[in-house]
Amino acid sequence: MIRNNMTSDAQTGPDDAAAPVGFESHDHTACVEDALAAAETRCSEHGLRLTPVRRKVLELLLQEHRALGAYAILDLLRDAGFGSQPPVAYRALDFLAEHGFVHKIERLNAFVACAHPGETHSPAFMICRVCEAVAEAQSTPAKGALGAAARAARFQIERTVVEAEGVCPSCANQADA
Amino acid sequence: MIRNNMTSDAQTGPDDAAAPVGFESHDHTACVEDALAAAETRCSEHGLRLTPVRRKVLELLLQEHRALGAYAILDLLRDAGFGSQPPVAYRALDFLAEHGFVHKIERLNAFVACAHPGETHSPAFMICRVCEAVAEAQSTPAKGALGAAARAARFQIERTVVEAEGVCPSCANQADA
């Protein structure tokens, strides 16, 4: 099941929270708060420290709801009164990525908040080349052609990067019009 | 079927006693020449210009038989008497990648010669985190979980990045020893 992130700008329309899965528009404020609360819970359960910088970076990524480069995050951190040198952002991102709160999109050299926090997973992403929106899905590395190739080569997979680039439905519609 | 690129550093590695370099140069000369000839044929068939710089970059990647960063390629180009500024390498790489002669490994920000030239394909890579060797396999984007997710989201996939990071058999053996 897909939790869809396909929004480039905040949609302030009066849509209900009960939108269909494919193009969900949702109560974003609650979504951010819930995710932050869940992250805090998970950190305290696992003895991890969700420090102010780390929390802020996660909050920023949840709010923006799209992929942000480390330097964009850094600008936002500076605005929020945190340190403004690259390591500040990279260290927070390293922590968040290591523990599954955010993912790096290799194709964009950018980061997104995880859409399925708490579950152990191999994420897969769909990246719209028009609006740069990013949706997260699940991949099953062991099952497909790659898994077969890895077994044949006796290659031990530890982590996978699966990213599809293309056009999201919304941008495809605009192209038709 | 996998065409295996699993070779450790050729020139720049510090000490490489275990690498099967001895044989390889023999087989490898023919392999490079064949691939270059095939590329030239394909270019003339399709009205593409395999210019000296482009040909040299492809030759370098075929020779090295591993992923090289753009700046490493640039150094080799300089040694060969070509221009030594980044755009020289990037433009050649853009051309070669666009037409399927080389692939970019997003995870490494590096480039490898295609192991299955001529076939339309969605490449998948296995990257050893120990020796950085890269092997190319085929992926089947439409078939797996990602394809299903894309159909469900009406996302039109144009290109996929599939890269598995892990440990190659050779490095795994050395770890055991």
Next chain:
DNA sequence: GCACCCTGTGTGATCTTATAACATCTGGAA
């Protein structure tokens, strides 16, 4: 209390990767 250590943060400098902008050259078409 204190000293100690560990983790995290702040900062400057530096390194790597990639692109923008513009000049020049070359070969083919009008």
Next chain:
DNA sequence: TTCCAGATGTTATAAGATCACACAGGGTGC
């Protein structure tokens, strides 16, 4: 011939990432 498009060469700079070192805060053992 002139013009044009594609390719190359070069300078400069943007964008992404890391290193090295100083220092702050909070536990722990004493």
